[in-house]
Structure formats: C-alpha cells, structure tokens
Amino acid sequence: MNNPHLILAVLFQLTQLLLVVLAAPMLTGWVNQCQAWLQNRSGAGLLQPYRVLNKLFHKDAVIADNASWLFRITPYIVFACMWLAAAIIPILAVDLPFSQAADVIALVGVFALARMFIALAAMDIGTSFGSMGARREMLVSFLAEPALLMVFFTASMISHSTQLPGIVEALAHHQFVLYPSLAFAGLAFVIVLLAENARIPVDNPSTHLELTMIHEAMILEYSARHLALIEWASSLKLFAYISIGIALFLPYGIAEMGNWAGLPAAIVLLVGKLALAGAALALLETVSAKMRIFRAPEFLGTAFLLAVLGLLIHFLLGA
C-alpha cells in the first residue's frame, strides 16, 4: 500500500463518515414522512429530525441528582459506537481502511456495547421505567443477536469471509447469481432490523405511553444534548442497519475504493436504495400493530429459524 493510496483511502473513509452522520437523520425523516403519507397525513417533512436535534442542542440538560458518571457518558459512547459501526460498513465504497479493523462479529459487538451502556445508564438513574425498559431491551436483544449472527454466517459462508468488504466484493462484483439461502437470511434480517431499531411491531418509537415503552423507557430521563446524541445515534443505527442490509443483499453498484469517477453514480444509487428501504419500512410499520411483548420471543425465534434455514440451504444446495 503506497502513500498516495493511503491518503485516498482516508479521504474516502472521511467522506463516508461525514456523509453518514449528516444524512442519517434525513433517513429517519424520510421514514416518518412516508408513514405520514400512508396515513393520509401531510407529515413534518424530511428536515424535521434536524430541527429536533437543533432544538435539543440549544436546551439546558437536566440530570437527576443521583445520576453517576455512567449516565453522563453513555450518550457519547452510544453515539461513538453507532458512528464507528457506520464507518465499518461499506456504504459508499468497499475496502475502506476502517472496515479492515473489524469483521461482522465485531460489528455485532459494537452494537452490543452501545446497548449495554444504555441499559446500564437506564438502571443507574433508579427509576422504575429505566429498569423496566432495560429489562425488556435485554429480552429482545438477546434473542435478536443470535439471529443477526446467523444471517452474517450465511453471507460469510457464501463469500468465505467474515469481513464485510469481502462479502460485498464476493456478491457485488462476481457474476450475478441468485442465492436462495440469502433470501431466507434476508427475511430474518428484516425481523432483526425491526427489533433492534425499536420499530413496530416490537416497539413503537413514537409512543408516549411510558408503560409500553422499550427503548424510549430507557432514555426517558435524558434531556437536551444528551437526548440529542441518543436520538442522533438511533438515526445512525437505523442507517447502519439498512446499510448492512444493502451491503448483504443489494450491494450492486457500490463504488470501488479510489474510484472517484464511480462515486457520483454510487451515491445516486445508494440514495435510491435507502429511499426504497425506508419506504418499505414505513409500509411495514403502517400495516402492522405492535405485538404483546411476550410475542416478541416467537417473532425473533422465527428470525433465528429463518437464518438457520438459510445456512442449511447453503450447505445442502451450495448456494
């Protein structure tokens, strides 16, 4: 790896980092806007999440007297984790320097780290809602994580790599093949995406009913910049998950590292894919109701089963 190449790689990486952190709230805004349209409402527009972040950053933070350093530091850790995750995933181009640093298993670990801190912070404050949310979050996530790993393993088996660039490389740049195993893994991934991002039917990100909350219950005590960082991190997480989905199942058209000429086309294609995925998510959420919390294990069990089926099909058919 010579010097100019390294600079180029870092430039590419920085472009992706900046783009992701700036565009993530817009994806959330897009999903909300699509939902509004599907419900015959006019909606708040694509820029609403930015306005909310701006408002929150201008407020004074209120912190409970008995909050420890854990509570204060958690928003920064969660935000950093999500940003790091977004850096690892090949979004704009493959083979970025950061993506060498961690494979898919480490990626799952990064998400888990953020979750652990947010659950600890929720309990740190000592309110009943915090502990209730943390408890439910752990129930959902410990069922979602194995399913996510199985999805990754299926993709890894096909591409013989646990590195995301390797997987994308294998799927995007080889001859176009239909993988039945990936179809099962894709279904499982959608379920995991819904559960991990606190979406309907597992959780409801827009609810005000504190007793039904999972993710929101954990962050009830946060305000101002802390809340802004957590909201932003949630947007980043959704962006990261959809990007993982694109990388695993629709990687076609991603730019090669260092290929500036291919970048505009890659960006346009990426925006198209994100818009499509966001609209599909909005549709899915609009037509479903939230399930009882004790149905979530069945739901996530289905995801795990589908992912295992994908893996089995790969072994049986070699595809």
Added chain:
Amino acid sequence: MPITHPGLQLQRLAGAIPVWHGRIIEADLLPVCESVRDGGGRLVALWGSDERVFGAGFSLHVVLVNEAGLICLTLPLSAVQPDYPDISAIFPAASRMQRAAYDLLGIRARDACDQRKWLRHAAWSEGAYPLRKDFDHPHFGSSLRSPPPHQGEEAIDRSPAENGTQTHDDYPFVQVEGQGVHEIPVGPVHAGIIEPGHFRFSVIGERVLRLEERLGYVHKGIEKLFEINSLYDGCKLAGRVSGDSTVAYAWAYAMAAESIANVTPPDIALWMRALFLERERISNHLGDLGYLGNDVAFSFGFAQFWILKEQLLRNNAELFGHRYLMDAIIPGGVRAGIDESGKQTLLAECEMLEREVRLLRSVYEEHAGVQDRFIGTGSVAPELAARLGLCGLAGRASSQAWDMRVQCASAPYGMLDVQMATHRNGDVAARVIVRFDEIFESLRLQREIMANLLGGDDLAYPVSQLPANGFGIGMVEGWRGEVMVAIHTYAEGNPDRVHPHDPSWQNWPVLEHAIIGNIVPDFPLINKSFNLSYSGHDL
C-alpha cells in the same frame, strides 16, 4: 313507586325523568339499600350537604336506581357528630364517594373498612372541610355570594403552614409483599399530555398482581364554586366539569333546574339537546377508537378516525358555534337551533360517517395484530361488573344492560326507541364493538331527530328564580355513562348546593380489577378502552 319499605315516604319529583325523593331514618338506610340491590338496582351517587344555616345539621344524599327510576334518599345527620352507617359493603362503589364526602364535608361513614382520605391531597389540612358553609378560605371569606377576589400576592406569599396546607401528602398505599414483587409508580405526571392520575402497580416481572389508583390531582373546587354562581353561570360551569361530556353535564344541570322550577323546555329544544348529545357521543367514540388503534401502534386507524372526528367538530363549530358544543344548552332550552341547510350538512355528514366507519370497522376487525391485542385483554366478567356497579359504556360491554336513554327515557328519547348495544365478553374488544355499535345507532338517531325537528318559535323558555327549599335531579346518558347533576336550593333564587356526578366514580375502581393478571404494557390499552374522566371525578 320504585320501592316500598315500611315507614319510607317517597315523593315523585316533577321533571323529565322519574325521580322519587324522601327522607329516611338511619335504621332504614341499610335495609333499603339492600332491597334495592337485591332487586337488581345500583348506586348512582352519594354526597352530603351542610344545612346548618337552617339550624339543622348535615344531610347525606344517596341516589339509587332500579328499573322503575331513580330513588333519592336523604338522611339527616347531626351537626355535632355527623356520621352514618357505611353502605360500601352493599355497594362497593360507595367507598370512594364516602371518603370524598368526608374530605369535603366532614361527614363520616361509621366502621367503613377504608377510611383513608381520597380527594384531599396537600391543598387543605386535615380538619378543614371545604364544602362546609363556614369554611374559611381567602377566596370565599364570609360572604359567599360576592365573586372571589383575584388571588393577590398576599395569598401567594403565605407559607403553606399558614395557608392551612401541608407540604407532604402521605398516602398509605396497600403493599403487596412476597418474593420478587416490586412496585411501579406511574404518574401523576405522564410522558404524554394527559390528565394527572397516579397508578401504583405491584408486579412480578410483567404480570400485574395489583393496581391501586390515587386520584384527586385535578381537584378544582367545582362544587364550592357552584355555591357562588348564578343559575345560568352554574350551567356554564357544569358544562366544564368534564370537557368531553359538556353536553351531558349541561343537560343534566338544566334538567335538574327545570325540575325545581317546574318548567318544560319547548319541544324543539329537547330535540336539539338529543341531537347535541348524540353528536357528543359520536365524536368521543370516534376519538377513542382512534386512540385504541394508536395504543397498539396502529397509527393508521388513529389518523383515519381523527380525520372523521375533526370533520364532525368543524361542522359543530359552523352550525352551532362551538366545536365541542359548550354552552349550547341553557336552563329552559337551548341556545342554537338548526335550519334546512344545516340539516342537509348533517345528513351528508351522517352518510359519510356511516360509510367510512363501516370501512374502518372492517379494517380493525380483519387486522390480526390489532385483534390479538384487543381480544381477552382487560376482561371484566359480567358477575364482577354487576357486583361493583360498572356502568355506562364499559358496563354494557360486560352485559350490564343499563342505558338511561332506554330505562329512564326523558323526552325526546321516549319517542326514539333507542337500541341498546351490549356485549358479554367485557374485554377491550367488547368495548370496541359496543363503541362501533353505538356510533351506528347514534347516526340513526341523528337522522330520526332531524326528521322530527320542526321549526319552532322559541328555543328556550326563561327560568328566572328557583323556589326556596327546592331539590331536583337531572340524569342523562352521556357517552361514558350516566351523568347526574343534583341541585339544592335553600333560599329563593340560585342553586345553593350543586353536586355533579360522573360515571367514572363507579368505573375507576373496576379498572383496578380489569388489569389483574394482565401484563404491564397492556395497561394503557385497557385504560383507554374505559377512557374515564379525571376532571369529572376529582371535581
């Protein structure tokens, strides 16, 4: 005569609904209550009044209802030691009413098993009873008829101790003990913008072992305020006891006043009142059905039902001058009529609502996820409902076939042949079904009312002065259940004691039972399916 008991003299009061009133002696109270209960009757309301200005003592008033009508019993109490036998063993719903009567007036139910305070928080001290005529308060002073002075700095600057208030509100909740049991306190400040109420859950994991409510956070002193209001201002105030039932309260108040003054409003006014009441019912049911969708994260339903509700409210504003029909009803009649083009607007609206609600009903009923959340959730068995006196819409969803538009049909309901909607299951799904059925019935009634509404000259007859020593009761089937207003006059002129009663008094305690065995995240849905009033209860 709805009930006979040796020595009990009941007199039929004038007015739109069958009400019998009589004085009772203490020894007869429990036997009479028992015989009403055994005959399938229920407790409607319980309140007290301070009649020491006549040299008498206090009075306890108990309103019961059976198939023949309302029975109002008045029990005179001593001025020195005002107490009376506890009736909560016969009617469990009486318990909180008795506790509230003690907090407000200092009349105690002897040997009641629950003697904790209920409406009194920290705003006034123990031993002060706001509804006594000699209650000393900066707003009221000695002359009750003069309007309250503006709360000046003087009142604000006084420390809580000097004001007679406490800084702490120690309320002994019932503790559930055992391994793994913990408490979740919720409210009175909630994550959403709703009325304040405190809910104490004792849970194991997500399963609710016990729920205890603590209400009274929106106590506004409405009953005290009635004492200084004129007859017509009192009607406005009655319309603000619970904003979602403004028509029902205003009508019940007007009905009670008309009963005392012996005035029958013009026919057209009665038809208009029924029209208003049905519109209030439709708009609240539409809103609730939307909220029930929202509570299971089915926002599509929420948005659609609220579009319909908004259309109805806009028509209200355009035709009758107020979105929620506040102050449309006045003693003696109504303030707003309707013309031919207005009728056309409403008929078109009826048609649109009928079509849209039918469509949305099929969406709800065919949605597996929604039905999975509704069916079997928050179930109240008919036997329990009967024992606890569950009333109104929630009662009808648990086989309690009571509807004042059917049983005590005041004009014009006697001519409308209302079809009562009932269900057996008593779960959230049943309460949804009853709401849907009632919307369609109300749409039918609205059409029928419009066919009967002929142009008249007068919208209202004047009700000037109420006679002295008068007593009247008005009762209307609001959308939530039976809304009752009782008016006492001592001197000639204006009401001296007004007691508004919301059906939520009966239904709040039943909610504590409905949640048992369900999981914590289902509580908001169950709560919404009852949709009880805080303001109407806390007064």
